[in-house]
Amino acid sequence: MGVDLSSLASTAINILLHGVAYAMILYIVTVGLSVTMGLMGFANLAHGVFAMAGGYVLTRSMQHFGVPFELGLVLSFVLVAAGSVVIERMLYRPLYTAGELEQVLLSIGLIFISMAAATFLFGPQTEQLSLPGYLRGSISVGERLFPSYRAFLICASVAVIAVLWVAIDRTSIGAKVRAAVDNTAMAEAIGINTDRLFTLTFALGSGLAGLGGAMGAEILPIHPSYALQYLVIFLMVVSIGGLGSLKGPLVAALVLGIGDTTSKFLIPDLGAFFVYVATVAVLLWRPHGLFGRAWDS
Amino acid sequence: MNPPPVEVLAARGRLHIFELAPWALAVAVYFLADSYLTVGAQILVTILFALSLDVIVGYAGIVTLGHAAFFGLGAYTAGILAVRGFGEPITGLLLAGLVSGAGGLISGAVILRTRGLTLVMLTLTVMLMLNEVANRAYWLTAGADGLFGFQIWPLFGKFRFDIYGRTAYWYCLAVLFLGWWFVRMLVYSPFGRSLTGIRENTRRMYAVGAPVRRRLVMAYTISAALAGIAGALLAQTTQSVAPSMINLDRSGTVLVMLILGGVGRLYGAFVGVPVFMLAEDTLAKQDPTYWLFWIGVAIVALVLFARGGILGIFDRLLAGTHAWRRL
Amino acid sequence: MEAPVNVAVPVLEARQLSKHFGALAVTNNVNFSLALGARHALIGPNGAGKTTFINLLSGTLRPSAGSVFLAGEDVTRCSEAQRVKRGLGRTFQINQLYVGLTVLENVLIAVAERAGIAYRLFRPIWWYRKHVDEAYAHLEQLGIAEDALKPVRELSYGRQRLVEIALALALRPAVLLLDEPAAGVPKGESSIILDVIGALPRDVAVLIIEHDMDIVFRFAQCVTVMVQGVVFAEGIPREISADPRVRSVYLGEQPHG
Numbered sequence: 001m002g003v004d005l006s007s008l009a010s011t012a013i014n015i016l017l018h019g020v021a022y023a024m025i026l027y028i029v030t031v032g033l034s035v036t037m038g039l040m041g042f043a044n045l046a047h048g049v050f051a052m053a054g055g056y057v058l059t060r061s062m063q064h065f066g067v068p069f070e071l072g073l074v075l076s077f078v079l080v081a082a083g084s085v086v087i088e089r090m091l092y093r094p095l096y097t098a099g100e101l102e103q104v105l106l107s108i109g110l111i112f113i114s115m116a117a118a119t120f121l122f123g124p125q126t127e128q129l130s131l132p133g134y135l136r137g138s139i140s141v142g143e144r145l146f147p148s149y150r151a152f153l154i155c156a157s158v159a160v161i162a163v164l165w166v167a168i169d170r171t172s173i174g175a176k177v178r179a180a181v182d183n184t185a186m187a188e189a190i191g192i193n194t195d196r197l198f199t200l201t202f203a204l205g206s207g208l209a210g211l212g213g214a215m216g217a218e219i220l221p222i223h224p225s226y227a228l229q230y231l232v233i234f235l236m237v238v239s240i241g242g243l244g245s246l247k248g249p250l251v252a253a254l255v256l257g258i259g260d261t262t263s264k265f266l267i268p269d270l271g272a273f274f275v276y277v278a279t280v281a282v283l284l285w286r287p288h289g290l291f292g293r294a295w296d297s
Numbered sequence: 298m299n300p301p302p303v304e305v306l307a308a309r310g311r312l313h314i315f316e317l318a319p320w321a322l323a324v325a326v327y328f329l330a331d332s333y334l335t336v337g338a339q340i341l342v343t344i345l346f347a348l349s350l351d352v353i354v355g356y357a358g359i360v361t362l363g364h365a366a367f368f369g370l371g372a373y374t375a376g377i378l379a380v381r382g383f384g385e386p387i388t389g390l391l392l393a394g395l396v397s398g399a400g401g402l403i404s405g406a407v408i409l410r411t412r413g414l415t416l417v418m419l420t421l422t423v424m425l426m427l428n429e430v431a432n433r434a435y436w437l438t439a440g441a442d443g444l445f446g447f448q449i450w451p452l453f454g455k456f457r458f459d460i461y462g463r464t465a466y467w468y469c470l471a472v473l474f475l476g477w478w479f480v481r482m483l484v485y486s487p488f489g490r491s492l493t494g495i496r497e498n499t500r501r502m503y504a505v506g507a508p509v510r511r512r513l514v515m516a517y518t519i520s521a522a523l524a525g526i527a528g529a530l531l532a533q534t535t536q537s538v539a540p541s542m543i544n545l546d547r548s549g550t551v552l553v554m555l556i557l558g559g560v561g562r563l564y565g566a567f568v569g570v571p572v573f574m575l576a577e578d579t580l581a582k583q584d585p586t587y588w589l590f591w592i593g594v595a596i597v598a599l600v601l602f603a604r605g606g607i608l609g610i611f612d613r614l615l616a617g618t619h620a621w622r623r624l
Numbered sequence: 625m626e627a628p629v630n631v632a633v634p635v636l637e638a639r640q641l642s643k644h645f646g647a648l649a650v651t652n653n654v655n656f657s658l659a660l661g662a663r664h665a666l667i668g669p670n671g672a673g674k675t676t677f678i679n680l681l682s683g684t685l686r687p688s689a690g691s692v693f694l695a696g697e698d699v700t701r702c703s704e705a706q707r708v709k710r711g712l713g714r715t716f717q718i719n720q721l722y723v724g725l726t727v728l729e730n731v732l733i734a735v736a737e738r739a740g741i742a743y744r745l746f747r748p749i750w751w752y753r754k755h756v757d758e759a760y761a762h763l764e765q766l767g768i769a770e771d772a773l774k775p776v777r778e779l780s781y782g783r784q785r786l787v788e789i790a791l792a793l794a795l796r797p798a799v800l801l802l803d804e805p806a807a808g809v810p811k812g813e814s815s816i817i818l819d820v821i822g823a824l825p826r827d828v829a830v831l832i833i834e835h836d837m838d839i840v841f842r843f844a845q846c847v848t849v850m851v852q853g854v855v856f857a858e859g860i861p862r863e864i865s866a867d868p869r870v871r872s873v874y875l876g877e878q879p880h881g
Contacts, residue, residue: 112593119586239418276426287411302760306750485748487736494733497722505734506708
């Protein structure tokens with residue numbers, strides 16, 4: 001009995017850790033989406049494109065230019081953030097006041113373009129990530145082994161999240177973002193240049209998506225249909241978490257990530273239903289998400 | 298007022314000579330393009346699907362990415378019925394409409410409490426759940442393999458579904474005609490006007506005492522039933538049903554076809570679907586990646602510059618012409 | 625559909641109505657009543673919470689505390705649409721119209737709802753001749769009949785405002801809430817609106833939010849002054865304008881309209 005319990009505990013912790021790693025990646029990719037959707041009210045379903053781009057930046061810079069892994073991660077953030085500014089200015093900006101249908105369609109169009117471009121540039125196969133030596137292999141947690149890379153993911157993600165939260169909470173730019181998310185008209189009235197703020201936030205969010213896509217290349221493999229394949233899970237995290245919220249998507253990502261991993265382990269046949277049921281349940285209970293702002297009537 | 302307002306409204310809704318064009322074209326195809334009847338039937342089915350989507354997206358203003366759920370529900374109903382030995386086509390069709398309509402009613406009643414991204418998410422989630430069920434419930438749906446090869450009995454006991462697709466073509470055309478007639482009637486009815494009101498200014502609708510949610514659920518149910526009938530048509534004329542009928546690709550593509558033609562107008566589906574499907578047939582064969590890229594660009598261009606789609610462009614070009622009306 | 629009329633009971637009533645946004649009380653324990661056939665004005669400086677109050681009465685907003693009574697019945701739990709069905713009509717400070725539709729179609733939607741035919745599927749709207757004529761009659765009454773077939777967005781702002789009023793009247797309300805009906809209307813066009821308001825049916829109780837004291841004097845039998853969500857003063861127009869406290873509250877305020 002005693003032996004069973006400890007092995008059970010190890011298995012449980014193992015599943016938990018896998019779930020957490022998955023959740024961390026989901027969060028880093030989607031936090032930008034949550035903030036920009038809360039800020040601009042724009043239904044950006046194409047957010048996954050930025051994550052995918054980050055993944056390609058990492059794998060290709062390592063492969064073709066011999067860039068070391070760590071630098072590749074930085075590049076994935078920087079390059080995707082920079083590129084997103086162009087896209088925001090040219091394509092998203094004209095549609096901020098447009099209806100939902102137009103925004104959804106723009107996103108679909110962008111997803112299609114990204115799929116075709118990725119296939120053309122990089123080929124249809126899934127990208128292979130060659131990890132640096134110190135991140136390969138596994139560490140032992142209890143009685144089981146846990147991949148070192150995933151452990152790294154969890155630690156690195158926590159670091160990124162900590163920096164992000166401090167930046168939003170403590171800096172003046174962060175305060176402006178929070179003000180503008182809360183009440184755009186009011187923010188403009190007190191002199192905040194919301195246009196520039198949107199672009200900055202969009203770039204930050206997209207950059208984070210790129211970083212998340214790159215870091216998570218092992219968990220969410222990079223291939224041309226990335227944006228389409230993971231569209232649903234990204235949106236689920238954001239809608240359950242609540243638009244405009246910084247902490248909401250983290251809770252949502254943890255629930256979905258751990259829940260999905262666990263249920264697929266326990267009941268492989270019906271495991272996929274967990275995320276769907278969870279989404280429906282939460283959204284019907286709280287249509288604005290767990291941490292979204294509730295409005296009247 | 299001269300002429301009285303009732304007459305003016307009635308004149309706008311009267312059947313215009315141009316409205317017979319698509320049917321004349323469809324009949325012409327039968328006699329002139331004999332070898333394309335199977336493709337033709339698929340186009341007709343997709344037009345009906347797009348038309349059903351227009352009711353909820355174009356007229357009621359509800360964006361959904363999960364409409365393929367009802368298409369699939371109808372397809373599976375017809376397929377399962379036939380597989381179990383009852384291949385009478387019209388019964389299958391009606392039952393499919395009933396089942397998918399019920400699906401629309403139940404899911405609509407539940408999720409139409411929400412709007413915006415939340416609603417889009419819920420429509421997607423419902424569809425994905427249905428897809429999952431289709432993949433897993435092997436005893437009912439034959440899982441990922443799908444159902445195929447089932448027998449559909451002759452139409453009215455007389456017209457066999459032949460391999461040239463002749464019966465199938467007329468069958469689809471007739472059902473599309475009925476569906477179109479119904480939607481046309483709906484659009485000009487008080488109910489249709491209230492849907493337009495909901496789309497144009499929901500806040501105002503509450504302020505005139507309209508039970509908005511009830512209307513939306515009704516529109517959603519009707520839309521789902523029509524989509525289910527389209528799905529059943531496809532299942533019956535191709536003798537196959539698969540879980541791939543219930544996915545984001547199908548929902549998204551039919552939405553794109555609708556936008557291409559022009560959303561919120563009766564004939565958007567009639568223009569957008571054939572143009573898209575013929576273009577796809579031609580271009581995607583050469584190079585699927587090339588096709589995907591350009592359709593993506595076309596969508597972005599449409600959204601930024603030509604929101605009314607092809608019919609919208611015609612609107613602008615023919616604005617002066619008396620004969621052209623915003624159909 | 626007209627609400628049942630009981631002469632002894634006020635047609636619209638707010639009891640201890642409050643609305644909080646966080647710690648801020650936008651409406652604070654307001655008691656208010658509107659009598660049958662009243663001509664009542666609600667005035668107050670900007671930010672006094674007048675529109676919020678109207679929104680609470682109409683059902684657009686849920687109160688934090690207190691209740692709303694319509695013809696003696698508690699409608700606090702009722703949605704906006706339900707209150708409309710019970711005889712409450714309103715106009716919005718910023719026009720809420722179906723801008724892409726024609727003027728006639730706009731009013732027709734309201735008439736169809738009122739008449740209970742708006743759910744009908746199987747006949748075209750012009751088959752309901754009586755209702756089309758009714759909608760048109762409303763347009764004639766307000767002097768906008770010549771614009772009947774024009775899309776609303778092509779009308780001048782003043783005429784759009786008239787459509788806004790037509791929509792409310794088409795519902796045959798027992799109570800009409802007008803939120804700054806002349807706001808934003810150029811001077812030349814506002815006189816028509818004032819005439820319309822003056823010509824409203826005698827049995828409809830009207831509550832009008834206004835900034836323009838001329839309009840208030842011309843139109844109101846009773847005036848309520850609201851400041852920071854609280855009823856500051858109430859009385860006939862002459863009393864209110866002579867009240868020194870009211871004057872001080874308005875010091876520096878520019879009349880609108």
